[in-house]
Amino acid sequence: MGSGSWLEIPPGSHFSLANIPFGIVTTPSSTEKHAAIAIGGHVLNLHEFAVRGGFSGLKEFTAAHSAIFSQSTLNDFAAAGQPFHQEVRKYLQKVLAVDTSFPEVLKNNLETQRAVLFLRDEVTVHLPMKIGGYTDFFAGKNHAYNCGCIFRDPKKALQPNYLHLPVGYNSRASSVVPSGTAIRRPLGQFLENASASRSTFGPCRRLDIELELGALLCKGNKLGQPIDVNDAEKYIFGFVLLNDWSARDIQAWEAVPLGPFNAKTFASTISPWVVLKDALEPFRAPGILNEAKLHRYLQEARQDNVHDIDLEVQLKTSEGETATVSHTNARNLVFSFAQMIAHHTVGGCPLEVGDLLGSGTISGTEPGTLGSFLESSLGGKETVRLSESIHRKFLEDGDTITIRGWSGTDSSSLVGFGDCVGTIEPALQVFE
Amino acid sequence: MAPLKSWLSIPSDSHFSLSNIPFGIITSKYSQTEKRPAVAIGDHVLDLQAFATGDGFSGLPSLKPHLSVFSQPTLNAFAALGQPVHREVRKYLQDLFSDTTSHPQILKDNTALQKSALLPKHETKTHLPMQIGDYTDFYAGVNHAFNAGSLFRGPANALQPNYYHIPIGYHGRASTVVVSGTTIRRPNGQLLLDPTADPKVPTFGPSRRLDIELELGCLLCKANPMGEPVPIKEAEQSIFGFVLMNDWSARDIQAWEYVPLGPFNGKNFGTTISAWVVLFDALEPYRADKLPNETKLLPYLVEPRNDTVFDIQLEVDLTTPDGSTTTISKGTGKNLVWSFPQMIAHHSVGGCAMQPGDLLGSGTISTKDDSGLGSLLEMSAGGKKEIMLAGMDVRKFLKDGDTITIRGVCGGEPGALVGFGECVGTIESAIPFP
Numbered sequence: 001m002g003s004g005s006w007l008e009i010p011p012g013s014h015f016s017l018a019n020i021p022f023g024i025v026t027t028p029s030s031t032e033k034h035a036a037i038a039i040g041g042h043v044l045n046l047h048e049f050a051v052r053g054g055f056s057g058l059k060e061f062t063a064a065h066s067a068i069f070s071q072s073t074l075n076d077f078a079a080a081g082q083p084f085h086q087e088v089r090k091y092l093q094k095v096l097a098v099d100t101s102f103p104e105v106l107k108n109n110l111e112t113q114r115a116v117l118f119l120r121d122e123v124t125v126h127l128p129m130k131i132g133g134y135t136d137f138f139a140g141k142n143h144a145y146n147c148g149c150i151f152r153d154p155k156k157a158l159q160p161n162y163l164h165l166p167v168g169y170n171s172r173a174s175s176v177v178p179s180g181t182a183i184r185r186p187l188g189q190f191l192e193n194a195s196a197s198r199s200t201f202g203p204c205r206r207l208d209i210e211l212e213l214g215a216l217l218c219k220g221n222k223l224g225q226p227i228d229v230n231d232a233e234k235y236i237f238g239f240v241l242l243n244d245w246s247a248r249d250i251q252a253w254e255a256v257p258l259g260p261f262n263a264k265t266f267a268s269t270i271s272p273w274v275v276l277k278d279a280l281e282p283f284r285a286p287g288i289l290n291e292a293k294l295h296r297y298l299q300e301a302r303q304d305n306v307h308d309i310d311l312e313v314q315l316k317t318s319e320g321e322t323a324t325v326s327h328t329n330a331r332n333l334v335f336s337f338a339q340m341i342a343h344h345t346v347g348g349c350p351l352e353v354g355d356l357l358g359s360g361t362i363s364g365t366e367p368g369t370l371g372s373f374l375e376s377s378l379g380g381k382e383t384v385r386l387s388e389s390i391h392r393k394f395l396e397d398g399d400t401i402t403i404r405g406w407s408g409t410d411s412s413s414l415v416g417f418g419d420c421v422g423t424i425e426p427a428l429q430v431f432e
Numbered sequence: 433m434a435p436l437k438s439w440l441s442i443p444s445d446s447h448f449s450l451s452n453i454p455f456g457i458i459t460s461k462y463s464q465t466e467k468r469p470a471v472a473i474g475d476h477v478l479d480l481q482a483f484a485t486g487d488g489f490s491g492l493p494s495l496k497p498h499l500s501v502f503s504q505p506t507l508n509a510f511a512a513l514g515q516p517v518h519r520e521v522r523k524y525l526q527d528l529f530s531d532t533t534s535h536p537q538i539l540k541d542n543t544a545l546q547k548s549a550l551l552p553k554h555e556t557k558t559h560l561p562m563q564i565g566d567y568t569d570f571y572a573g574v575n576h577a578f579n580a581g582s583l584f585r586g587p588a589n590a591l592q593p594n595y596y597h598i599p600i601g602y603h604g605r606a607s608t609v610v611v612s613g614t615t616i617r618r619p620n621g622q623l624l625l626d627p628t629a630d631p632k633v634p635t636f637g638p639s640r641r642l643d644i645e646l647e648l649g650c651l652l653c654k655a656n657p658m659g660e661p662v663p664i665k666e667a668e669q670s671i672f673g674f675v676l677m678n679d680w681s682a683r684d685i686q687a688w689e690y691v692p693l694g695p696f697n698g699k700n701f702g703t704t705i706s707a708w709v710v711l712f713d714a715l716e717p718y719r720a721d722k723l724p725n726e727t728k729l730l731p732y733l734v735e736p737r738n739d740t741v742f743d744i745q746l747e748v749d750l751t752t753p754d755g756s757t758t759t760i761s762k763g764t765g766k767n768l769v770w771s772f773p774q775m776i777a778h779h780s781v782g783g784c785a786m787q788p789g790d791l792l793g794s795g796t797i798s799t800k801d802d803s804g805l806g807s808l809l810e811m812s813a814g815g816k817k818e819i820m821l822a823g824m825d826v827r828k829f830l831k832d833g834d835t836i837t838i839r840g841v842c843g844g845e846p847g848a849l850v851g852f853g854e855c856v857g858t859i860e861s862a863i864p865f866p
Contacts, residue, residue, distance in 0.1 A: 199594075352607055
């Protein structure tokens with residue numbers, strides 16, 4: 001089966017014609033950040049496209065929208081609302097379709113092609129949105145259970161509140177960086193061992209990953225005005241992969257009673273291409289069943305409130321050897337983003353365009369399906385044999401972690417996220 | 433400290449004496465939509481945008497390339513110019529208002545500029561002074577930490593083992609920070625009516641334990657790149673200035689949600705800050721020693737000097753819906769075991785990126801005795817004791833229609849007070865939930 005596009009899209013590409021994710025790039029011809037979409041091995045610069053009248057075939061694209069893709073973030077485009085995103089995406093699919101009814105716009109227009117199409121390797125990706133608030137949730141029930149078992153009796157692994165509300169914490173917006181940003185091992189305070197009477201200061205010794213899904217918002221609410229759980233999906237712009245890098249030793253020492261802090265604030269990586277809500281709509285699925293009777297504000301009418309997305313984590317050592325760390329699925333969530341949004345705002349908290357919500361670490365139940373090294377190493381007790389030569393408890397300097405995610409089984413129409421990558425740099429020399 | 437005298441009539445008990453010069457963001461009666469920077473002086477406000485346009489800064493030529501910062505809707509651009517510039521601008525404005533000013537022609541004798549730029553305070557409205565990218569709340573008020581901890585765990589286990597080793601903190605929600613005067617709506621949420629029941633089944637409804645938290649806020653003026661900690665010796669230079677803060681809290685919502693990830697909806701419904709940012713320099717004469725910390729601190733937290741907190745007289749008033757007011761707390765801002773420079777050094781030690789406009793909260797400030805407690809939780813001994821109010825009314829936690837006013841001022845000499853104005857909020861009833 002062909003890719004459906006006049007542009008060559010390799011089979012197995014995450015950026016098939018069924019996707020059309022949005023991002024922010026700089027290109028060889030411009031150091032100014034502009035909006036773009038990813039398509040196959042290419043990137044289509046939407047600013048150049050708009051300037052050249054590329055949207056002339058889309059009646060919903062009015063003069064008011066002329067500068068929308070010239071901004072350095074996608075926030076204005078997101079704020080234009082889901083109906084507009086849908087129209088733009090459909091139109092771009094039509095422009096790129098092999099039997100396009102707009103051949104003069106791009107297919108037969110070599111001059112415009114030269115100005116707007118770039119190879120993905122040629123461009124630099126940046127943060128897709130200006131993120132005013134970043135909240136991380138804990139809705140991966142298997143992860144919560146596995147972590148609880150490390151510290152407690154399995155019967156008490158989940159806290160009494162766990163199934164009643166989507167537990168979350170405010171994280172640090174300034175820590176969010178785009179895929180490809182180097183991640184420096186943090187310095188901090190931790191206890192060397194359980195019986196230590198004084199804390200030690202130095203490079204984190206238990207550096208971990210957290211495989212998560214991120215949702216970016218296109219709409220906000222006013223202070224004091226909660227969002228109804230059955231309306232909440234209208235607030236979602238799209239999704240990204242998220243690696244919530246964590247320093248487990250720093251976390252253990254600081255987290256009681258106010259929660260994780262420096263353990264998380266040194267960096268959080270997101271994939272650069274925002275997959276619009278519409279693109280993932282065909283892949284809806286029910287999540288993990290919640291046995292608790294939920295309060296009305298969390299009762300979501302639709303059962304298929306999460307997504308069927310294959311998730312994979314790969315590790316590459318500084319010597320270039322690779323191994324798969326984990327393979328799981330984004331269905332492994334007990335709360336949906338709609339429920340997280342409803343809970344986040346139930347007391348009146350304002351959310352805004354560009355806010356990022358993290359799902360919490362997504363894990364399956366078996367070895368090889370876990371979203372963090374904390375779980376796979378059983379709290380640092382066991383070394384994980386990722387391959388013949390790669391053994392790990394936690395991350396080492398020089399390790400590169402790549403998270404990938406995709407939906408669909410037809411290799412000509414996958415909807416995926418591209419890569420969410422980070423390489424660990426050694427900690428700063430202890431500076432005193 | 434001898435009062436600086438002004439040609440402008442400034443009431444002797446004003447928080448905004450010539451020794452202060454705090455910065456804020458205003459709109460005014462005749463310009464209601466354009467937010468712009470200003471300073472408060474006595475019962476007046478100097479509109480810095482009008483002042484700059486009217487050549488008010490002509491006596492400070494070094495500022496000429498930067499005048500556009502006074503046309504911004506927040507103080508972030510001004511703050512980013514750095515402490516040396518803030519210092520110069522403050523000294524310059526003090527000189528212009530001095531009765532022995534070296535530049536009388538710029539303002540003292542310039543009735544036209546006074547008309548356009550020197551506005552009566554009652555003709556202006558204040559707004560959030562900065563665009564706050566991230567807000568972090570710390571826990572450095574040891575007396576509060578001890579009191580609250582004792583209520584939940586008993587005195588022997590009141591403070592966690594980490595307390596004296598780390599200035600612990602958590603991320604607040606920046607979007608909930610509002611300026612003094614904003615109404616605060618009682619939040620709905622999940623609460624455990626009976627914490628001893630087993631299994632625990634929460635109810636849902638308006639919070640029944642709505643509380644205040646008396647804090648100091650610190651706003652930053654300097655950015656550190658991600659991955660590069662701020663050394664403790666330089667941390668004071670990251671500070672733009674200070675505000676009063678009320679970290680409104682819903683204790684019942686907090687108690688049910690906070691394990692293991694910390695406070696969330698219990699705090700996310702509103703956080704009030706006072707409107708006028710008191711610059712670091714204005715508080716310099718009021719330095720005081722921190723509360724003692726016997727722990728041997730790790731070097732990244734060791735300060736070159738111990739007087740890195742401030743002796744600010746803090747006061748909390750509760751006004752009931754029928755209008756009667758009681759002062760429920762009288763304390764001091766020096767009741768902190770960690771300073772803001774230590775919080776900044778700790779916050780950035782792992783490489784966290786901080787920026788101009790970031791807000792740090794000190795944590796609830798309480799006295800050791802009952803005279804200056806920072807929360808109703810403490811004043812009511814966990815909701816067990818009634819707080820006596822004037823007019824025979826009592827409280828354990830806040831009722832709808834209550835107004836809380838926090839005030840803070842340094843110094844006692846009339847004409848030389850350095851104060852924060854007020855940090856006010858009134859509680860509105862929870863919205864009825866369908």
